[in-house]
Every structure is written in structure tokens, then in C-alpha cells.
Amino acid sequence: MSRIAALSFDLDDTLWELGQVIRRAEQALHDYLQRYHPAVAERYDIEAMAELRRKLADERPGIAHDMTALRIETLRRAAKSCGESEELALPAFHVFLKARNRVRLFPETRPVLERLALRWPLLALTNGNADIQRVGLGSYFRHAISPAEAGAAKPDAAMFALACEQAGVEPAGLMHIGDDPLTDVTGAVRFGLRAIWLNRDDTPWPEGLPQVPHQQVRSLTELQALLMD
Ligand SMILES: [Mg+2]
Known part of the structure; x- marks a missing residue:
């Protein structure tokens, strides 16, 4: 890998x-x-x-x-x-x-981002209109990519392509983390990224959605443990 x-x-x-x-x-x-x-x-x-x-x-x-x-x-x-x-x-x-933009972060969000940002450049890829600066997480992220900027929303390749371009990395070097099996996991894997499914409720992979290779965690704390291992 x-x-x-x-x-x-x-x-x-x-x-x-x-x-x-x-x-x-x-x-x-x-x-x-x-x-x-x-x-x-x-x-x-x-x-x-x-x-x-x-x-x-x-x-x-x-x-x-x-x-x-x-x-x-x-x-x-x-x-x-x-x-x-x-x-x-x-x-x-x-x-x-x-x-x-008045969101209540999960308690683990800030400490985990803080740790991960010391080791890797972090990018934000949202289909919505939250703003990482306004929610107070701007200092952890190197880039934020929106569907408006990319011309299409996830799972379309456009956002993942723009993410790779802005971070200056090959798709295989970018690891995407998100809660949505289609827009985050399938979209990322189809473009050649690696993906981690944040599956807080331990739900089964949706029927009808092709199984794509990914890892799975139940929390950001678990994500940190997996990545920093
Ligand atoms: Mg989501």
C-alpha cells in the first residue's frame, strides 16, 4: 500500500x-x-x-x-x-x-483533527454549504472544496480530482473519510482514492451499492488510532 x-x-x-x-x-x-x-x-x-x-x-x-x-x-x-x-x-x-454554520462538533472532532493535522495536510470536501472557517475549524484544514467550485457534487469524480490537484497528491495517496457509503466511500474509491467509512451506528453496507474496498471505523477516535498505528 x-x-x-x-x-x-x-x-x-x-x-x-x-x-x-x-x-x-x-x-x-x-x-x-x-x-x-x-x-x-x-x-x-x-x-x-x-x-x-x-x-x-x-x-x-x-x-x-x-x-x-x-x-x-x-x-x-x-x-x-x-x-x-x-x-x-x-x-x-x-x-x-x-x-x-452554528454546529455542535462531536466531542472528539477537534482533538482528533488537531493530532492528524500535525502529520498530514487535511482537506474538507463537503456537498453542503458549511464553511470550515465559520465553524471554527479553519486552522486544521489546508483546503476546502465545494461542489460549486468543482462543478459537481460527490460522488462525482470532480471533487476528488480537485482535491488531489489542490493537495498536489496522486489519487492513491489521498485517504477520504466520510459517513456516506455512496458519496464518500464509493465516490472516492471509484476515483482511485482510499476510503474510510465512518459508520457510527454500525449499519450494514447498503444493499444495491457495489461493495468497494474500504476500511470502517465507528468514531473519529477509532480513525485516529487506525491511522496513527
Ligand atoms: Mg456527510
Whole structure:
């Protein structure tokens, strides 16, 4: 096995739990709309806004991979359909984004990243719109790669290719760690990376997804033990 030259990390549900964060951020956005643009809030509750976003993602595959563009466009569309100015979209999105970046790290996240960053360059590869600077982890990461920048989301090869390019490593030298069997593990392995599946709940590998070679850990602490061995 060739030497590990760099590590790349998924963010959501790998370094913190996502579910609560999104619920709180969507609530913060809804509260904001209720206060400043009540007609939009009235017509689009959180579920209706999510429905509009899904519809838009189907209609506009060109932006479907870019959660920031998609959420802004959704707000524009919602505003327009209520006869309000589309310009409300950007400030409203920033209300969402602020709450979106207020994450509660897993207790092990910071100490493990700190240790690993001493030995390898770390990269962040997220399909979402979390920002490692804003969540307070910026100092551990050398690069952060987004689907907007790569032109496609994981499991597409584009993000892994860009990661290798930015880190200056061959695919075989990059080890990717993430919680999602398809976007993280399968995507990475298909591009020639090595992958570690962070499987906190010890769930079986999903049926129908090709078995690809990977290692598995239940926590970041276990990851550290495996890599520093
Ligand atoms: Mg994830």
C-alpha cells in the first residue's frame, strides 16, 4: 500500500451531526421571513419551501449540486410568486447560512483533527454549504472544496480530482473519510482514492451499492488510532 500523503474529510455527519443544524437554520430563516416578509412565510412554511427547492433542483440540474445557489434561487422564486422583490433572497439566505454554520462538533472532532493535522495536510470536501472557517475549524484544514467550485457534487469524480490537484497528491495517496457509503466511500474509491467509512451506528453496507474496498471505523477516535498505528 502506498503512503498516505493527505487526508480529506466530509463535514456534515462526519465532524458534527447535521439533522438538528438544518432544522434550526430552516426555522431561523422562517422566523426571519415571518418578521420581514410575512406574505412569503405565510405561503411557504418550512416544508413548502423544501418542496419548492426539490422542484427547482429537478428543473435546474445546472445548479442542483450547489446548495447555496439552489437555496438562493428557491428564495427568489418564492418571493416572486408572492409578488415580493427577489432581492430579499440574499439577506434571507444569509440568515439561514449563519445558523447553518452554528454546529455542535462531536466531542472528539477537534482533538482528533488537531493530532492528524500535525502529520498530514487535511482537506474538507463537503456537498453542503458549511464553511470550515465559520465553524471554527479553519486552522486544521489546508483546503476546502465545494461542489460549486468543482462543478459537481460527490460522488462525482470532480471533487476528488480537485482535491488531489489542490493537495498536489496522486489519487492513491489521498485517504477520504466520510459517513456516506455512496458519496464518500464509493465516490472516492471509484476515483482511485482510499476510503474510510465512518459508520457510527454500525449499519450494514447498503444493499444495491457495489461493495468497494474500504476500511470502517465507528468514531473519529477509532480513525485516529487506525491511522496513527
Ligand atoms: Mg456527510
